[in-house]
Amino acid sequence: MSKGFGSKMKNISDTNLLLTITIVVFFLMYIGAMLFLGEGFLKPQALFNILNANAALIILSCGMSIVMITGGIDISVGGVTALISMCCAVYLDKAGGSVAVSVLIALLIGLGFGLVQGFLVAYLEIQPFIVSLAGMFFARGMTTIVNTEPFNVANEAFVALKNTRIIVPGMGSVNRLGNYVDAYVEIGVIVALLIVILLFCVLKWTKLGRNFYAVGGNSQSALMLGINVKRTKFIAHLLCGILAGVGGFVYFLHVGSGSPSHASGAEMNAIASSIIGGTMLTGGVGNIIGTFFGVLSLSTIQNIVSSAGLDQAWWTGITVAAMLCLFLVIQSVVMAARKKGNVK
Amino acid sequence: MEDNAVLQMRNIHKSFPGVKALSGVDFTLRKGEIHALMGENGAGKSTLIKVLTGVYTKDEGHIYLDGHEKEVQIRSPQEAQKLGISPVYQEITLCPNLSVAENMYIGRTPGAMQNWRKMNKDADKLLKSLDIPAKATQQLSTCSLAVQQMIAIARAVDTDCKVLILDEPTSSLDEQEVEKLFKLMRDLRARGVGIIFVTHFLDQVYEVCDRITVMRDGCLVGEYEIKDLPRVQLVSKMLGKELDDLSDIHGEYKSYEKKEGELPVFEVEGLYSNAGIKPFDFHIDKGEVNGFTGLLGSGRSECVRAIFGADHVLGGKVKKNGKPVKISKPIDAMRQGIGYLPEDRKRDGIVGDLSVRDNIILAQQVLRGFLKPYSKAEADKIADEYIKLLNIKTASADTPIKSLSGGNQQKVILARWLLTHPEYLILDEPTRGIDVGTKVDIQKLVLKLASEGMSVTFISSEMDEMLRTCSRLIVMRDRKVVGELTGSDLNQTSIMSTIAGGDK
Amino acid sequence: MKKMVVGIGVLLCLLLWFSSCGTRIDDAEQPAGTDLLEEEKELVEEGDNYIVVGISQVGSESDWRIACTESLKSTFTQENGYYLIFEDAQQKQENQLKTMRDFILQEVDYIILDPIVETGWDAVLKEAKDAGIPVILVDRQVKVSDESLYTAWVGSDFHSQGVKAGRWLENYLEEQGRGRDKIRIVTLQGTLNSTAQLGRTDGFASVMEEHDNWTMLARRDGDFTQTKGQEVMEDFLNTYPDIDVVVSENDNMTFGAIEAIEAAGKTCGPDGDIIILSFDAGRAALEAMAEGKINADFECNPNLGPEVSRIIQKLELGNQVEKFQYIRETYFDPTMDLESVIEVRTY
Incomplete structure (x- = not known):
């Protein structure tokens, strides 16, 4: 490492360094896939399909990242998503409601979980893992109570919304029949992208966002520096809950059905995406753009695994686990190297 | 009321269940002054500081700021901050994952949005004016501890503080870093900031302070101008011993007869550990009882822990009976026949x-x-x-x-x-917190063991004890060995003057 | 920071442009309809021509399912001229939808789908049709607005299986002289809304209608698994003291039911307290029947592979195929020579 690079390394923050690593790895993977695994990746629609399938996960992961940055965690988001999809499905089909109100229901459910969990973690100082574990069981249980069987929603307005395609001009491709098919994304993707941009701005340019980092970096110090630590943690969990509400509805829009087994493992995927995206479990480091690429990376691995002819169900898990370990190791090594370079 | 005084504390009392921490303590700080606050264990300095910074509320007494007639009530750390009292603690209370500029400004600027450009500009300006080698956009963890300390001070100073409290700021700094810190302190002094410097490093106090306040056992011993207080006097005031006291004692036991040409049981050359002590030499003969003495924090325990391998040894040679041995962890020391009674028996014993x-x-x-x-x-x-x-x-x-x-x-x-x-037994404060009768028992036991050929190192804060049992004393100051006393030099005066060092 | 945002944006655009470039080049150089994977390109040069088949399977929740998967995998091998991409959906419809979209992107020649549930397929089937990829359904069926969205369906006549079970019970009770008795029946149903469950439940119900003296005490979802089947049966035994007949809609649930019954101190089978009717008739169940634990088992033939392959070959030659093709199935009970059947049972 030359002197010049060394000093540039000094100036980049932990967050940005990890972000860079994530993005580089993602592009390497995707370009590698394009070069070696051909067909499935060579159309822009492949990337859009990844976005379509993961819009909800992107939103949930953003919420998870924020909570992780403050040093906490929320493993109830999967359960909340399932609960939202079941409640909205029941409301739309069995109670004959309107789509607009179902959106409201989703948001209220998410808000409710966020409020209660945030209060327990921030003001009663109970471990976030325990609180959200309870939340998860509660949500999953409630889902089955609301309705035991899974069913697809037939409400016309809803189905129309679900099938709405937003055309991305100029990115279409010609299929084997010679027809030009436009590239498209679902509504959920637009929502996800808007949320990513919004949260990025919040974390970077508002005091609240910076407070999240401070509290996660050293909550004692943050307190001494005049930050209201309790309120900050509360808002982080509240935000995660609201995002679980939004993400839950986007998920519901994508699958079009209610089922007790929906979104199982979603919270783990959200955590994995956050970590791959450069959010550290210990708190204080993390960013939304990285999380976004973390989600994309997770999906790309899935696609690479299935294109390579391996049984996706098993090999994806193993590969993701390997990647997580790799990232955790990279994170610790990079952090340690930086600290060593500083102790005079 | 003194004209120049920026802070006056009068007749402060504070009790906790079972213990009177402060009994009628006075303290005065002037504008543009670096004022040292010193005292041994249990003197009450940290309680006094906590009363001043709003962590505790005083039971009795008055605090006046800036020459105002009316006294102030400090009921919380936030109130203290608002009044212009800024503490900077030993552990850095900043966030290592944020940038330097953020650490300087977070939590005290108005508005909901973050203005990076302004913040970075202001920060750079402040850093430059205080000559701190850091950039506003750097991440805090990439700065050395000394610089982090200075950034914490810069933040305190920027809040327009009148009273800056530095609580043991130099404990984790090396010499060059301490110099940098002192330069900053002198700059601040020149600007009229009043600085309270809480420390136990004797040399540093004499290097940079204008006045000293000494406390002992919850009471004020006195306030002195540095130029009027010779070092030895300071040491004696801190220890509570009068200079003229001669306590020369003979042991009751016959000392072990050292054979001609016998090599020391243990010999140590240039040993130092990660606990911050300077490399030191040491030897002990068979049947000898020696001791380490010095003020609290001078590094006595750290030396013996290095010998025992309890701290991470970074360099130096150890010889047993003339043959080199390797001691890197306690089990090695134990196998070589060393035993160690730790200072904190609750935690380590x-x-x-x-x-x-x-x-x-x-x-x-x-x-x-x-x-x-x-x-x-x-x-x-x-x-x-x-x-x-x-x-x-x-x-x-x-x-x-x-x-x-x-x-x-x-x-x-x-x-x-x-x-x-063991062939060599190290006792670190073996009689602390023990009744008088048992103390004497232990002292007698030590002498008995020595007469039977065991080597013993005895560390105690009570000088009487050491004089009663040791035949050789190694004096420490500011984590350095500064002298060795034997024979007729074994009296309180010599000890105190060796501790004090410097010019009289 | 701004630089970073701009940088990422540029990279993403490059990525998309690059990937769309690839498509355009492909189309220019190759005639439509011959998009092949890398490996295939080599083989094409050697003179071989693989048919690319994408299969989206429900999962691996029961022995029957695993046998069906085996049948498919062993049929669509490279020796037989196929390149197979197999995806296990782990019981989730959203996985199947994603898989199908991936297949469409990869431009496979044929898609074989075993739909987890019946509804929700209209959109993706239309996409496949627009992309010119024929879809063949196996085992379970779909409810769509436009029947032309899929080319063919191969599977069991589940309704017929249910009816057979009803008729068998009728005969058996007559033989036992219980034709007029009050008969109390419980049903362990398969995954709700799956074609298999709907068919078998309705089929049996149609026969039950003819008998006033038959009462259906309860029907519950056993999810086609042994564990759930056992749980539900335990519940039934606790709630209803006198059960005469258990209709268990697959073998795995039957095993669970047998465990529950024996744990409760009762017996089942021809010499037992409770009559058990099962579906699938896999080897393990037939062995249990030989031990006297099951009264009758109605076969569900999982060997769908060869039939599907025949359909594909016909389509390749440009011929028409029948829309619905039922596979041949029968039933078994202890009056038959079970030993010889078990010997040759492939599943």
């Missing part, structure tokens, strides 16, 4: 829930290895033997050690090490 018997056989069991455990009969025999030998008052050998009194706990730990039949 007793295993609270284990019985008296188990605590006694612990060290020796480790030496034997886990494949050769003591049978119950063996263990009982040993326990009974030592309980009788040291007169340990316990209901039975099975009683959990934590239910014994401090003195008896200490005896059990002593028994543990005696069981290993």
Whole structure:
């Protein structure tokens, strides 16, 4: 490492360094896939399909990242998503409601979980893992109570919304029949992208966002520096809950059905995406753009695994686990190297 | 009221259940002054600071700021901050994952949005004016500890503080870093900031301070101008000993006769550890009792811990009976025949829930290895033997050690090490918190063991004890060995002047 | 920071442009309809021509399912001229939808789908049709607005299986002289809304209608698994003291039911307290029947592979195929020579 690079390394923050690593790895993977695994990746629609399938996960992961940055965690988001999809499905089909109100229901459910969990973690100082574990069981249980069987929603307005395609001009491709098919994304993707941009701005340019980092970096110090630590943690969990509400509805829009087994493992995927995206479990480091690429990376691995002819169900898990370990190791090594370079 | 005073504390009293921490303490700080606050263990300096910074509320007394007539009430840290009292603690209370500029401004700027450009500009300006080698956009963790300390100070200063409290700021800094810090402090002094410098480093106080306030046992001993207070006097005021006191004592026991040409049992050259002590030389002969003395924090415990391998040894040579040996962890030292009674028996000594018997056989069991455990009969025999030998008052050998009194706990730990039949025994504050009768017992025991050929290092804050038992004293100051006293030099005056050092 | 945002944006655009470039080049150089994977390109040069088949399977929740998967995998091998991409959906419809979209992107020649549930397929089937990829359904069926969205369906006549079971019970009770008795029946149903469950439940119900003296005490979802089947049966035994007949809609649930019954101190089978009717008739169940634990088992043939392959070959030649093709199935009970059947049972 030359002197010049060394000093540039000094100036980049932990967050940005990890972000860079994530993005580089993602592009390497995707370009590698394009070069070696051909067909499935060579159309822009492949990337859009990844976005379509993961819009909800992107939103949930953003919420998870924020909570992780403050040093906490929320493993109830999967359960909340399932609960939202079941409640909205029941409301739309069995109670004959309107789509607009179902959106409201989703948001209220998410808000409710966020409020209660945030209060327990921030003001009663109970471990976030325990609180959200309870939340998860509660949500999953409630889902089955609301309705035991899974069913697809037939409400016309809803189905129309679900099938709405937003055309991305100029990115279409010609299929084997010679027809030009436009590239498209679902509504959920637009929502996800808007949320990513919004949260990025919040974390970077508002005091609240910076407070999240401070509290996660050293909550004692943050307190001494005049930050209201309790309120900050509360808002982080509240935000995660609201995002679980939004993400839950986007998920519901994508699958079009209610089922007790929906979104199982979603919270783990959200955590994995956050970590791959450069959010550290210990708190204080993390960013939304990285999380976004973390989600994309997770999906790309899935696609690479299935294109390579391996049984996706098993090999994806193993590969993701390997990647997580790799990232955790990279994170610790990079952090340690930086600290060593500083102790005079 | 003094014109120049930026802070006046009068007649401060503070009690906690069972303990009177402050008894009628006065303290004055002037504008543009660096004022040292010193005192040994239990003197009350940290309580006084906490009263000033709003962590505690005083029971009685008055605090005046900036020459105002009316006194102020400081009920919380936020109120103290608002009044212009800024503490900077020993542990850096900043966030390592944020940038330098953020750390300087977070939590105290108005508005909901973050204006990076303005913040970075202001920060750079401030850093430059205080000559701190850091950039506003750098991440805090990439700065050295000294610089982080200075950034914390810069933040405090920027809040327009009148009273800057530096609580042990130099403990983790090396010499060059300390110099940088002092330069900053002098700059601030020139600007009229009043600085309270809490420390126990003697040399540093004389280098940078204008005045000193000495406390002892919760009372004010006095406030002095540095130029009027010779070092020796300062040391004597801190220890509470009068200069003229001569305490020359003979031991009751015959000392071990050293044979001609016999090599020291242990010899150490240039040893230093990660605890911050400067490399030191040391030797001890067979049957000799020596000791380490100096003010609190001068590095006495750190030296013996380095010898025992309890801290991470970074360099130096150790020789036993003239042959080089390697001691990098306590088990190595134990195998070489060294035993160590730690200073903090609650933390490093007793295993609270284990019985008296188990605590006694612990060290020796480790030496034997886990494949050769003591049978119950063996263990009982040993326990009974030592309980009788040291007169340990316990209901039975099975009683959990934590239910014994401090003195008896200490005896059990002593028994543990005696069981290993060490050639060299290190006792760090063995009589702290123990009744007088037991103290004398232990002192007598030490001399008896020495007469039988055991080498002992005895560390104590009480000078009388050391003079009574040691035949050689190694004097330490500011984590450096500054002298060695034997024979006729073994009196309080010599000790104190060696500790004080410098010009009189 | 701004630089970073711009940088990422540029990279993403490059990525998309690059990937769309690839498509355009492909189309220019190759005629439509011959998009092949890398490996295939080599083989094409050697003179071979693989048919690319994408299969989206429900999962691996029961022995029957595993047997069906085996049948498919062993049929669509490279020796037989196929390149197979197999995806296990782990019981989730969203996985199947994603898989199908991936297949469409990869431009496979044929898609074989075993739909987890019946509804929700209209959109993706239309996409496949627009992309010119024929879809063949196996085992379970779909409810769509436009029947032309899929080319063919191969599977069991589940309704017929249910009816057979009803008729068998009728005969058996007559033989036993219980034709007029009050008969109390419980049903362990398969995954709700799956074609298999709907068919078998309705089929049996149609026969039940003819008998006033038959009462259906309860029907519950056993999810086609042994564990759930056992749980539900335990519940039934606790709630209803006198059960005469258990209709268990697959073998795995039957095993669970047998465990529950024996644990409760009762017996089943021809010499037992409770009559058990099962579906699938896999080897393990037939062995249990030989031990006297099951009264009758109605076969569900999982060997769908060869039939599907025949359909594909016909389509390749440009011929028409029948829309619905039922596979041949029968039933078994202890009056038959079970030993010889078990010997040759492939699943």
